[in-house]
Amino acid sequence: MSNTDEPKVDFSAIPSDFIRDAIKQDLAEGRFSRVHTRFPPEPNAYLHIGHAKAVWIDYGIAQDFGGLFNLRFDDTNPAKEEQEFVDGIIEDVKWLGADWGDRLFFGSDYFEQMYDWALVLIKKGSAYVCDLSPEEVSATRGTLTSPGTNSPFRDRSPEENLDLFTRMRAGEFPDGSRTLRAKIDMASPNMNLRDPVMYRILHTEHHRQGDKWCIYPMYDWAHGLEDSIEGVTHSLCSLEYVIHRPLYDWFLDELNIYHPRQIEFPRLNMTYTVMSKRRFIELVNGGYVNGYDDPRLPTLAGMRRRGYRPEAIKEFVTRVGLTKADSIIEEHVLEDCVREDLNKHAARVMGVVNPLKVVITNYPEGQTEELEAINNPEDPSAGSRRVPFSKVLYIEKDDFREIPPPKFYRLTVGKEVRLRYAYFIICTDIVKDANGEVVELHCTYDPATKGGDAPDGRKVKATLHWVSAEHAVKAEIRLYDNLFSKPDPDDVEEGQTWFDNLNPSSLVVTEGYVEPSVADTPVGTKYQFERMGYFCIDKDSTPSRLVFNRTATLRDTWAKIAKAQG
């Protein structure tokens, strides 16, 4: 039972970072009495993992403080935006797990209100119509170290400005001929304050507003108004907008309307990849990747297709943390999050990526038996399944060595290993092709070891995965690796470009075999191929042809040993 009128949020339960701390202080000192955030993408591209960070900052903070969260499209530039991206972004944000309820908004829906507010500024002499060309505006802006010069149109009367601005809206003037500018200070050390453009003329159809408008608001003018209209308390954006904050504040103050607080955080960067729309386009158009949902791209669509679960992405974003410092996250951190997540949620199955035929010479011809296999040792409720075993099998090529290197525990002539859930086998003979390559193994099995345990208690060093040749399902398996071979794709020699750092082995396709239990599962189903990694069924699969994407390998101690041996 509480004696206070309003329930107080327990701040101590809310994690600490510079943004949450600032919000706690705002609440404690009464600047705001509630928390309301928004995620404001421009619908001009698909979202990538950097956006996932922003989503989880915005949505996570709203959740932590028991506040509201809006999904708002910042669609103020019709030249760049498309409905396709609106739909894609909605799908991506939903997939991530951020819930905006019915709070889905479009900046363009506020154009009328923004126009009215522009009139207010014109009337009080804080904005003017400028006839300078884009080139002239640029030339009179000054430089980083020298002030700009005033526009000759700066001192037009409010009446003239009103007339001109009204006619701009009415469509009397061609693109680029005039702008509405805020009258601030052409000598400001902050370039953004040197009479920034508020409206430009654009006779372009808007994906949502059609041809209703031919003047469109600029970001700086629009964004704070959108936040204000929606009652956002904390407008969280990336660091590049720090320098825009004085302008954000200036417009709101000039209008004397509800004033949210902008706080900036750094963008996410990751090694071995690129994170910009422009580069995604170049990669796609150049045929280096197969579309925006290519599993090698850090787009949310790509990661979803690769088999990442949104839970892994959330964990990643959490691990990255939130500070004011720019940083580059190592790619393996994401991979580790993906493994940790899939380890708990992916059913285990046996799949052979690079098959090597094995004949069990002492196994009865034509016999098949079903052996019990555990679906997920991490999750007893996942139960078990039956896997068919017969005389001819496939094992992984890498699991056999004619001449084993030191510490190689797997199969070689004369050595006994276990076939998982099946039998102990010993390799007796090898069959080679004309090139001297091993193409088939002859082995014998010990019937007493059925299920995988020897009654006499003898041990084997290795357990191999396998499939029955007669029962296995053939599958295309796509093995993905980093898109770039250097941590920083821009780390290039003289005369080279970042394209030269593309990893030629970022996609390797093999023909493998998987156990029959996976045959009829839907696209997106995630498995762990025992000892090989995590795989999911790709959308390219057809009823007659399974296609798997490798989401991630398992941590491979042997690979490390092998590498150390050279």
Place this chain on the structure above:
RNA sequence: UGCCGGAUAGCUCAAUUGGCAGAGCGUCUGACUCUGGAUCAGAAGGUUUAAGGUUCGAGACCUUAUCCGGCAGCCA
């Protein structure tokens, strides 16, 4: 020669109002195992960018320097 940020372990981040510099990942050891996975245990790893100042006491506050990033679209 401008303005605004930032700098703590290899990486990402912690460190109550100034009070013994910690964690996760990575690395290395070891244990265990019907996945050489998972798991568990342990270890190494720091002149907190530098110099000065305030203070009984500074990663934190002040000054200066260095390095890194952002800013001169009618993009967002």
